Amino acid sequence: MEIIRSVNTIQKKINTIIGRNEQIGFVATMGFFHAGHISLMKQAIKENDIVVTSIFVNPLQFGPGEDYDQYPRDEDRDIQLAEQSGVDILFVPDVKDMYPKTMHINMSINERVNVLCGRSRPGHFDGVITVLSKLFNILRPDRTYFGMKDAQQVAVVDALISDLNFPIEIVGLPTTRENDGLAKSSRNVNLNKNERIQAVWLYKALKKGQEFVIDGEKNPDIIVKKVMDIITKQTTGTIDYVELLSYPDLKPVSVIDQQVVLATAVYFEHARLIDNLLFDEKGNLINVFKQGEI
Amino acid sequence: MEIIRSVNTIQKKINTIIGRNEQIGFVATMGFFHAGHISLMKQAIKENDIVVTSIFVNPLQFGPGEDYDQYPRDEDRDIQLAEQSGVDILFVPDVKDMYPKTMHINMSINERVNVLCGRSRPGHFDGVITVLSKLFNILRPDRTYFGMKDAQQVAVVDALISDLNFPIEIVGLPTTRENDGLAKSSRNVNLNKNERIQAVWLYKALKKGQEFVIDGEKNPDIIVKKVMDIITKQTTGTIDYVELLSYPDLKPVSVIDQQVVLATAVYFEHARLIDNLLFDEKGNLINVFKQGEI
Structure with missing residues (x-):
């Protein structure tokens, strides 16, 4: 595995790769890899x-x-894990190389953001689309991989790619889970023993919600209420949100007649956990989200 | 020459071209070609x-x-002119294909815009960088060509390419001029006979300004004043602006110690004309502006 730290160096490397007509897959991360990152790299x-x-x-x-x-x-651990996973190039730029001067160009996104986790992080996704635009232009990938655990981020990147015509396919891969179903997260270690046992109920509650849709329930308010009731009853956590929205548009729906995401965020004492399920109007689970053509 | 009207079709075509390792030059226009456009295509x-x-x-x-x-x-005339010039592909998308739905992503630029012509066109360059980002992603050029007649536009595109790391070289080519020196423009036909004779004084005044710099004048205010005096004396036009700014940053300078643009816009009865000269701190004319590597 090659480790490249300079924007200029990797641009030249990418030129060579494209010159050989090889296709490039790209996994954007903030490091501190866990099983979720590794599954993106492997795919x-x-x-x-x-x-x-x-x-x-x-x-x-x-x-x-x-x-x-x-x-x-x-970084040392990340390098080892990326290498073991079979990654060809690890790109680790520093801030000064990515932002050598104050940016003159500003990017913002005004849809898909004022819901779910975005509601409490104003401007967060503006930073995400800016850095991804830069990384897409530097690395010129054919496909880019994200975890569906952060379904909202996938929806935002989908908007970026589609609105600005990036010639990139976005692939959203299923959330990696512990044996009992809890979504993997670096934050799970911050749960105490009792909370760790309870935490699986985020997933179980969402599954229940999905089952109601399979059984014919079309009213999103009823589903959301049932999921909230389960989480409230089965955990000591405090619900930040349970929302059912169209996907990837992330708009409220009055009736479940299209692909939707059912998502939740719950505060425990030392960890805020998130989880979601993506399914169609009949409740069929959608494992992989793909948009864009090559 | 191939005429392509669909985004999807040209993306496939571009894939083929890149697969053959051929380099792509791109001239973005709003049509209604004149000699300036043609010189970009030929270069x-x-x-x-x-x-x-x-x-x-x-x-x-x-x-x-x-x-x-x-x-x-x-369009018919443009097709003929592009074909005669040797253009390979003419891309003529319609608005619905470029903007199939309301954009979720917004782009704006907050430097290099509140001077010169940008001052009176708020938001204009935001639209320019948005459409160019889309066109760059659709066409994936190695080089893109603009006329230095619109020096501010070149500065804005330079910021776009540099801030977002587009792997594109920008080439600003010299303003095409009539025999007497008047910058070519579709709007020149709107001058009456007398105005047409006077109009050359925009260029002559800028040249005089440049000569003062060659002769050692370092004070931008003095240069601007002299250029204004000449235009006022020699034409019936009303000056919109005469400005001397660093280039491509387009910032005011207190002393001429770097590459600068000396630019003017003048209203005649039925036409607003613009012109500019780019030169270094010694007054040496810079004909071609180039930034970015391939």
Whole structure:
């Protein structure tokens, strides 16, 4: 595996790869890899000639008071894990190379953001689309891989690719789960023993919600209410939100007649957990979200 | 010459071209070609394997009350001229294909715009960078060509390419001029006989300004004053602006110690004319502006 830290160097490398007509798969990360990241890399390896993983903790997507400085970093471990996974190039630019001067161009997104986790992070997704536009132009991938755990991020990147005609296919891969069903997250270690047992009820409650749709329920309010009731009853956590929205548009629906996401965020004492399920109007689970052509 | 009207079709065509490792030169236009456009196409043909010219009157860059509907169009003539010039592909998308739905992503630029012509066209360059981002992603050129007649537009596109890391070289080519020196423009036909004779004084005044710099004048205010005096004395036009700014940053300078643009806009009865000269701190003319690597 090649480790490249300079924008200029990797641009030349990408020129060579494209000159050989090889297809590039790209996994954008902020490092501190867990099983979710690895599954993205492995899928990218299956579908492309060359896989580039980037590690860049993007200051632009952290608000004032958010944890940019405290964001966990472990580059040595990440390098080892990426190499073991079969990644070809690890791109680790520093902030000065990515943002050499104050940006003159500003990007913002005004849909798909004022719901779910975006509601409490104003400007967060503006930073995400800016850094991804830069990374897409630097790395020129054919396909880019994200985890559906952050379904809203996938919806935002989908809007970016579609609105600005990036010639990139976006692939949203299923959330990686523990044996009992809990979505994997670096934050799970912050749960105490009791909370860890309860936490699986986020997933179980969403599954229940999905089952109601399979059984013919079309009213999103009823589904949301049932999911909330289960989480409230089965956990000591405090619900941030349970929402059922069209996907990837992330608009409220009055009746479930299209592809939707059922998502929740719950505060435990030292961890805020999120989870979601994507399914069609009949309740059939959608595992992989794909948009765009090559 | 191939005429392509669909985004989808040209994306496939571009895939084929890139697969053959051919370099693409791109000339973005709003059509109604004059000698300036043709000179861009001809230079692009010299420097690339394939030249794509786009004709797209971009609604996003026209403000309310501006002349989007009245913007001159003559597609048959443009097709003929592009073909004669040796263009390989003429891309003529329609508005619905470029903007199939309301955009979720917004782009704006907050530097290099509140000076020169940008001052009186708020939002204009936001529309320019949005459509160019789309066209760059659709056409994936190696080089893109603009006329230095609109030096501010070149500065804005330079910021776009640099901030978002588009792997594209921008080439700003010298203003095409009439025999007497008047910058070529579709609007020159709107001058009456007397005005047409006077109009050359925009160029002559800018040349005089440049000569003062060659002679050692370092004070931008003095240069601007001299240029204004000449235009006022020699024409019946009303000066919109004469400005001397750093280039491509377009910032005011207190002393001429770097590359600058000396630019003017003058209202005549039925035409507003613009012109500019780009030169270094010693007054040496810079004919071609180039930024970015391939």
